[in-house]
Each structure stands twice: as structure tokens, then as C-alpha cells.
Amino acid sequence: MMRKCGPWRAPxxxxxxxxxxxxxxxxxxxxxxxxxxxxxxxxxxxTFLRFLFRDGGDDPSYSHSCLRxxxxxxxxxxxxxxxxxxxxxxxxxxxxxxxxxxxxxxxSSKATILNTxxxxxxxxxxxxxxxxxxxFQALNQQLRQAIETFQMLQLQLGLQNARRFIQSSVFYLSLxxxxxxxxxxxxxxxxxxxxxxxxxxxxxxxITQAIKDLYNANARKIIxxxxxxxxxxxxxxxxxxxxxxxISGGNYCVKEMNEVILEYNAILSQHLYNLSLExxxxxxxxxDVYQGxxxxxxxxxxxxFSNVNKACCGFGPYGGMVGCLSKxxxxxxxxxxxxxxxxxxxxxxxxxxxxxAWTGQPxxxxxxxxxxxxxxxxxxxxxxxxxx
Numbered sequence: 211m212m213r214k215c216g217p218w219r220a221p222x223x224x225x226x227x228x229x230x231x232x233x234x235x236x237x238x239x240x241x242x243x244x245x246x247x248x249x250x251x252x253x254x255x256x257t258f259l260r261f262l263f264r265d266g267g268d269d270p271s272y273s274h275s276c277l278r279x280x281x282x283x284x285x286x287x288x289x290x291x292x293x294x295x296x297x298x299x300x301x302x303x304x305x306x307x308x309x310x311x312x313x314x315x316x317x318s319s320k321a322t323i324l325n326t327x328x329x330x331x332x333x334x335x336x337x338x339x340x341x342x343x344x345x346f347q348a349l350n351q352q353l354r355q356a357i358e359t360f361q362m363l364q365l366q367l368g369l370q371n372a373r374r375f376i377q378s379s380v381f382y383l384s385l386x387x388x389x390x391x392x393x394x395x396x397x398x399x400x401x402x403x404x405x406x407x408x409x410x411x412x413x414x415x416x417i418t419q420a421i422k423d424l425y426n427a428n429a430r431k432i433i434x435x436x437x438x439x440x441x442x443x444x445x446x447x448x449x450x451x452x453x454x455x456x457i458s459g460g461n462y463c464v465k466e467m468n469e470v471i472l473e474y475n476a477i478l479s480q481h482l483y484n485l486s487l488e489x490x491x492x493x494x495x496x497x498d499v500y501q502g503x504x505x506x507x508x509x510x511x512x513x514x515f516s517n518v519n520k521a522c523c524g525f526g527p528y529g530g531m532v533g534c535l536s537k538x539x540x541x542x543x544x545x546x547x548x549x550x551x552x553x554x555x556x557x558x559x560x561x562x563x564x565x566x567a568w569t570g571q572p573x574x575x576x577x578x579x580x581x582x583x584x585x586x587x588x589x590x591x592x593x594x595x596x597x598x
Contacts, residue, residue, distance in 0.1 A: 238293035239585045240380050240431070242313035244359075245285050245297055246352045246420075247384035249554060250435070252299060252317035253283070282557045284435075284499075285315070285382050287564035292380070292585055300355050307366045313379060316355050318347035322389045323413045325350050349385055353420050360427050376428040380585060383420070384435035386474065387553065389413055391440070395467065410474040414481050421482075425489050431584050433495045433576070434482055436475040438503045438555070441467030444521040445552035448530025462507055462519050468500075475500055479577075486578075493584055497576040502563045503555065505573060507548060513562060515548050522547040522556060 245251050289297050294312045303309040325348045347355075363372040394409055421432055440446055441464035450464045479496045486494040510518045521529030523540040534540065534551045541547060545558040555563075566573045570580035583589055 238312075239587060240292055240294070240378060241375055242310070242379040243285065243289050243292060243294055243297050243382060244313045244356060244379060244429075245315040245317050245382045245384075246349065246356065247285075247317040247382070247435075248321040248386075248388050249319040250317075250384045250387065250438075251283055251285050251382070252315055252319055282560055284560050284564050284567070285317075285384075287561060288382070288568060288581060289313075291564070291568050291582070300352075300359075307362070310359065310363060314356075314359060316347070316352040317384075318352065320388050320392075321347055321349065321352065321385060322392065323349045323385045323416045324389055324393065349416060349420055353423055356424070357427055373428045377430045379429070380431045380433065380581075381424055381429045382433045382435070383417065385417070386413055386437045386478075387440065390437065390471070390474075391553065394470070395440075395446075406470045407473060407477070410470075410477045413474065414478045417478065418481050418485055421485060421494065422489075425492055430492045432492060433497060433581060433584070434478070435497045436478055436500055437471050438499045439463060439468050439507070440471055440553060441465065441469075442503070442507055442519070442548075443553045444519065444524060444528040444530035444549050446530070447519055447528040448526060451527045451530075471500060493579070493589075495576050495579065495581065495584060497567050497581070499563055499575065502566055502573060502575040503548070503559065506559055506562060510548065514545070514558070516546045518548045520547065521549045521551050523551050 286296050289295070289312070297313045297315045298309070300314050300316045303314065360372065360376060363375060366372075367375060394406070417434065421434065424432060442462055446464050446467055475498060479498070482494050482496045486492065506513050506515065507518045510516070519528055521534070522544045523534030523537075524530060525532035525539065529549075530552060544550065544556050547556050548559055550556045563575070567576050568580060568582040570576065570582070574580065
């Protein structure tokens with residue numbers, strides 16, 4: 211059982227935390243990055259049973275994104291820009307303060323906003339308990355892990371120093387894709403436009419509450435990412451292949467699916483704006499990866515891509531019929547493809563999105579400021595005692 215530090219040790223421990231973080235990376239601009247999300251932030255190595263499935267194998271949480279050579283996801287690239295090392299997954303921690311120096315990735319492949327377990331490969335749904343064990347950690351479960359982490363920081367650093375550490379750290383949330391893939395799109399032809407809006411509001415309300423919970427736990431720099439154009443993904447194109455579903459944009463996208471995602475992103479953006487007015491001492495950023503990816507898809511040649519609709523790793527029309535089962539299935543030139551597998555973009559796309567999110571140039575996909583501005587040493591939030 212951990213003991214609370216004496217008053218003279220807490221400042222020393224905070225100094226050691228910040229010093230060690232600085233030693234581990236080149237002049238980090240923030241002390242830590244905490245990540246919550248789905249396969250857009252974690253490719254499947256954050257599960258209690260992961261050590262039993264070192265190479266993926268039959269691990270149901272394993273994502274085909276892990277099969278790419280290096281798997282640079284957007285938060286990995288942002289951590290590098292922040293001067294931080296790659297953020298370790300939550301279950302890789304050893305329960306010590308040293309494991310929290312740069313932050314933690316609570317993300318889980320196939321995670322949803324709603325507390326609903328995903329369907330397994332046979333189409334049946336697992337129980338919430340077994341889903342948690344195998345790594346399908348919904349937003350609420352990830353949030354609970356984050357709060358437990360904050361409590362550990364308080365025990366080790368003391369309340370005031372832990373608060374300052376958390377306030378100056380960055381929190382990155384990226385979820386929602388799997389809610390639509392698993393719960394909405396399988397029957398989307400039977401949903402009315404009002405049902406789509408209602409579903410979006412349910413998801414957004416959950417995200418908004420999670421941000422409030424993080425705020426109440428002293429988080430002040432919060433980045434919330436929208437959903438990308440799922441209607442342009444290889445799996446969606448394959449499902450629409452030889453059907454009555456409308457495919458637009460030179461056979462690049464399923465229009466009706468993208469319209470649903472656009473509505474969700476618009477509702478999320480408005481709610482985050484309203485929340486930023488309510489929580490005026492917090493910096494709440496919305497990053498519109500949909501617009502960023504559509505820029506890449508519609509002007510792909512300008513950005514160095516030659517294939518916008520076929521998965522680099524997959525089989526069948528658009529590479530969307532059979533998923534990426536091994537590295538041997540992958541294409542020879544991943545950087546020429548927009549999509550890696552069913553729904554995940556390639557590292558080349560992630561690199562552009564991370565650059566645009568960080569600098570705001572040439573496309574300001576994050577509002578009301580870029581992530582680089584959020585992390586700027588000149589952009590410091592206030593705590594109860596003033597600037598720090």
C-alpha cells in the first residue's frame with residue numbers, strides 16, 4: 211500500500227518527475243500526454259491479457275493496424291512534437307510514479323463511447339466483463355483508469371503538486387468510430403435522419419460528460435477529435451459494392467454514411483464550443499480529422515497519394531472484404547495509399563494530420579487553436595493560485 215509523502219518530499223518528487231521527463235525527451239513542452247480512445251490511438255497492445263498473445267494470434271483486441279511496420283498513430287506523432295517519448299499503454303505500467311512521467315495511453319482498439327461491448331468475429335456480443343478483460347474498454351472504463359491514475363499522482367506528489375502536473379498536461383480523446391461501425395451503420399438504411407441526429411446527441415452527451423469529469427479532476431488542456439470519413443473507408447466501399455447504396459466522388463465515398471458522420475462532428479463541435487464557455491479556464495480543442503482526410507482524398511495527388519480507396523492491407527474489392535491478417539498481405543508502397551486496412555488511415559495520412567493539427571498550417575483542422583499553440587510555453591493555464 212502506498213504511503214502519502216511528507217510535505218518536504220512532495221516538491222522534491224515533483225521536481226524528480228519533471229526532471230526525469232526532461233531527461234527522457236528533448237525539452238518537452240508539456241509534462242505528460244494522457245490519451246483516451248479507440249484504434250485511432252491504440253492498435254491493440256493495451257489489454258490485461260496482451261502478454262498471452264505476443265504476436266496478435268487469437269487476441270480479440272488485436273487490431274490489424276499493429277501489423278504495419280511502425281504504426282505511427284496521430285497521438286504518437288503529437289507526443290514526438292511535444293518532446294515526449296511514445297506514450298506507454300496503461301497496462302504496461304508497473305504501478306510506480308516512474309511509469310507516469312510522460313503520461314499514459316488508456317486507449318483500446320475497438321473501444322466505444324457507449325458502454326456496449328463490440329460484436330466478436332462471429333457476430334455475437336460479449337459480456338461487459340469479458341470485454342473489459344480482453345481489452346474492449348469503453349470510454350467510461352478508460353475514464354475510470356485515468357481517475358485512478360490521478361489518485362496515484364496525488365498520493366505520490368501531494369494534492370497541490372499533482373493538481374499542477376495534471377493541469378499542465380494534455381488530454382487527447384478520439385472515439386466514436388466503432389459506435390457507428392458496430393451499432394448504427396449495420397442497420398443505417400432503416401434509420402431516419404432524426405434517428406441519426408438522436409444517436410449523435412447521445413454520443414456527444416457522453417463525450418461532454420467525460421470532459422467534465424476530466425475537468426473536475428483538474429484537466430485543463432483537452433483535445434477532442436472528431437470522426438473521419440468512414441464512408442470513404444475500404445470496408446464501407448466493399449459493403450456498398452454492387453448494391454443500391456450511392457457512392458459519390460468518383461467511387462471514393464459512400465455519401466449517406468459521410469452525411470451521418472458530418473452531422474455527428476457538427477454537433478460535437480458545437481457542444482465543445484458551449485462547454486468551453488462554461489469551463490472558461492480550460493482550453494478545449496476540437497480537431498476535425500474529417501475535413502483533413504477529405505482534403506487528402508479529394509486532392510490526393512497534391513499530397514502524394516495515388517490510391518484513395520483501396521486498403522494497403524486487405525483482400526477483395528477495395529481490400530475491404532477480408533482484413534489484414536498478416537504483414538505478407540500488405541502492399542509494397544503504403545505511403546501511396548490513404549487507407550491501411552478496413553477503417554484506419556496509413557502512417558503517411560497520420561503524419562499529415564498530425565502536422566496540420568500541430569501547426570494549423572496550411573489547414574487549421576483544430577479550433578479554436580492548434581495543438582502546438584495549446585502546448586506553447588507562452589500559453590499557460592491558471593490554477594487557483596494564479597499562473598504557474
